Amino acid sequence: MTSSRIRWMLLAPLVTMALTATGTAGAAEGGAEPARTSLTGVTDKTTDGPSTAPATTFESAAFAAEDSCSRLPAGVRATVPDAVTACVSVDAGTGKATRTKAAAPSLAAAGLAADDPSGDGLGTEFEPDTDDPEPPPPSCVLTNPGNWTWSRTGGLCLNGAEVTYTLYDSNGKTIGTGLIQVNSTLATSYKSLDLNETITAKLVRVTGDVKSLVVKMQVGCDAGCKTVTKQPWYGASEMTPNTEKTGKTKYSGDAFAADTTRSSFRTNYKMYVTMPGATPVDPSASWSSPAGGEIRCDKEQPRLRGCVIPTNDMPVLSYSRAHEKYGIVVPIYEQIMQRRGTDVLHAVNQAKATANRTATCTPFTNLYPGVAGKDSCDEFPPASTSEGGQDGNLCAELTPQVVNGLWSAPATWPNRPASGNETCLRLHITQRANSSAGGVLGSLRKYQRLVEGDPFRIEFTA
Structure with a gap:
């Protein structure tokens, strides 16, 4: 997807998401096509290029x-x-x-079954893509x-x-x-x-x-x-x-x-x-x-084993709406964080992340079981955070999509409309988008040495 062709419809802060189904009345959970329900109370926004990480x-x-x-x-x-x-x-x-600021490089996203392409149980939130650039060599300031x-x-x-x-x-x-x-x-x-x-x-x-x-x-x-x-x-x-x-x-x-x-x-x-x-x-x-x-x-x-010097300046997980792989999920991530009233999440270890992912994404009905990689469960807040792991039945189940250049996130099942008050998500997205979104967090965990209990901020950019 490119920013010149897609018009994103973003939710205004704290408005109610109209996620009730208005699609085909006969559709039921497990049907071949999700209900086509758009978000309301939105404003238009045009995307720019990807963002860079904040200054160190x-x-x-x-x-x-x-x-x-x-x-x-x-x-x-x-x-x-x-x-x-x-x-x-x-x-x-x-x-x-x-306290002085010095520019830091942006961390790239990662790249591809339901949030665990390698099949080793780690999930992409623990596995950055090999295409991620190495961070610069350590360089403190001699002033x-x-x-x-x-x-x-x-x-x-x-x-x-x-x-x-x-x-x-x-x-x-x-x-x-x-x-x-x-x-x-x-x-x-x-x-x-x-x-x-x-x-x-x-x-x-x-x-x-x-x-x-x-x-x-x-x-x-x-x-x-x-x-x-x-x-x-x-x-x-x-x-x-x-x-x-x-x-x-x-x-x-x-x-x-x-x-x-x-x-x-x-x-x-x-x-x-x-x-x-x-x-x-x-x-x-x-x-x-x-x-x-x-x-x-x-x-x-x-x-990996490694070392950092923790400071009061929290690491930042940055998601760009214009990203070609995971950009389709960013507007709805952003709305959920607005509802939660905070931009801070906390890391958990691998065992807790696995339990969190199961709690939110099991059971999960694949919309396209015969097509490899076309559907997967993306949970948000991420499973590898203490804020993740909410009961999937209490989360809004949505299918982000772009139709005729217009972004929306309809309720997946017409008999299970979202109330507009949920503070967690289970999304139906491609494995490629899922892995890419998880890989951004994987990069942050890797390069910033996020361990159990570490806080980090999440931001959303054009």
Whole structure:
């Protein structure tokens, strides 16, 4: 179907759907043709092209660290006689959390028996089409010096944390300083429990008796996570002004506790800063990733394990009325959500989704039993949500159609007209449209790592 040829008749918000049958009086459930009853109380709307996904919201929090002071060892004092104590402090920036938007790609729909073309019992709401584009690589925003930045799938970044090394004499007078700038980027993956991080430390400048510094680092993580690579770099080579060290660390989110299918944790960091010749014993500065940027890894999806960073910005399931495969169902989905008075749904696991689908679509009378793929049961709200699974006898049973370029959703059986108050649907649509509509949700589940209880928004676009 194309937007230039089809005129969609959409329901005005909160109007009553006139879904009573006015078709052939002798038609009964199981007949060859559904009743031809159109919706009333409608307005005309012309379709545009497909929509794109909403922008990703990045969240931010001020960087905080534990500072320390220690007496210098004899070996260093022999080189810098006046130096007695060294302290390391960290500039936490402005300390104000911010939210910025960055464009995100649209997620494509998926592509084809009644909502389970593969026959493995998962349903298309758990199976995106192989034609779906991969999401972009994680890329958090390196802005706001001294702040952490993160998003659900974009990773976690620390930008420009400033670590200051200060030498003091016996009178507490500053006799030298060194400024180190630290950046880190940690990438999550929807299809892997491995978390890879790059850390960079740059010696920006020195003053007074500080001519060079030795900088080492070590990372770790909370329960539920294993540290695979603890040090981003090795050795004790001196750093002089404008030189930097860059290295990679790695974590694994597969340390699930017994009888659990997900884990949440934070990463932590220790920096050892010394004058050349000193042996670090305790870390000079320690910090952890922000509480709001807690990483969640899970093994709850049928085939993929992966990690995200949940935020208050809910994932969005976007349906386009102009979509060539599933567009025919979107206007009636939209009306049902208007009746429900919310745009939020909640994910459930595979077992609950199967039970929900059975509750709404069993039994189901195929209008064209001799024609493969021409009819299937599409339930809405989706079976893979906690809002799905309503008794099919309480749902409006409709057959969306386009006749002479005009869209309508008549009651399928004239002896079972819809009241106009139902808040759930069982639709008669082709397997192609059914699979495509389910695949959009499958893509969202896959790329956003939706697990049991996760909320997400649903939106409808031209």
